[in-house]
Amino acid sequence: MALLDKLASGAARTAQTLKLTGDLNSLKEQLKRELSVAGQLAYDQHQRGELKHPAFMDVFDRIKGLQQQLDQLQSQLNSMQSMAPALPSTTQAAGARCPKCGAGLAAADVFCGGCGTRVPKCPGCGAPFGPDEKFCSGCGKPLQAPAQSAVPGGAEPPVPAADSGAPV
DSSP: OHHHHHHHHHHHHHHHHHHHHHHHHHHHHHHHHHHHHHHHHHHHHHHTTOOOOHHHHHHHHHHHHHHHHHHHHHHHHHHHHHHSOOOOOSSSOTTOBOTTTOOBOOTTOSBOTTTOOBOOBOTTTOOBOOTTOSBOTTTOOBOOOOOOOSSTTOOSOOOOOOOOOOOO
16 A cells, blocks of 8 residues: 555645646746736836836837837838739639630639539649630640530530640
């Protein structure tokens, strides 16, 4: 029984140690949050001209410098984002339209949602293409325009041009 008592005592001690460690870490996090709030309050008072204690001035100057750097980087990012061309929607293939009814086609479409016609796909990359496209917008391979279907209702898919092996 002495062995079981030692194991039980060790387990209890381990559980108590874990609980105390958890409580200690929780209090440290609370203290960190409260110090952050106090620092924000002191900085806000400094910004309003209400706090001019010399012990804070170096810290406030560093904070001001960091804020200026953040503002500058944010301005650069905003400028770059406003100049970037809009990317095509991921749900609709760029400019791809059904050769039969003209409905917009999504890149993953197998059949047109407007009329049920099978969507022509590029043999090189699988991107859908429309009747007026001569080259795939996804990979640049030459395409054969979708042929008009001989079957009533246009159920047969158009056949894309075979890859000639010529560099694009």
